[in-house]
Amino acid sequence: MAEPMKVVMKIVSVKGTCAAGHKVGEEFDLSKDFTLGFSGKGKALCPSAFYAAFPSWRVLRFGGEFPWEEDKDTAHVACPDPLNPVMMELRRIRD
Secondary structure, three states, X not given: OOOOOEEEEEEEEEOOOOOOOOOOOOEEEOOOOOEEOOOOOOOEEOHHHHHHHHHHHHHXXXXXXXXXXXXXXXXXXXXXXXXXXXXXXXXXXXX
């Protein structure tokens, strides 16, 4: 099996009020240890956001891609809260 690749998640848009307090520009290296929770201080990743991103994270981490993405090293995912959507970009970092 291929060596897993680094994947970083960035908050690219917040409409409404994110219950976890996420802000545009926050980044989480999903290839290292990270905390799930609702700290509201950019240190913990909302569990709902992570669970929404998890399938795309696994695809990118292990070399897959999405045909609808122009950049094959990215995936765009939305938080499951339809009233306060948070958009996230996952980016595979090739060394």
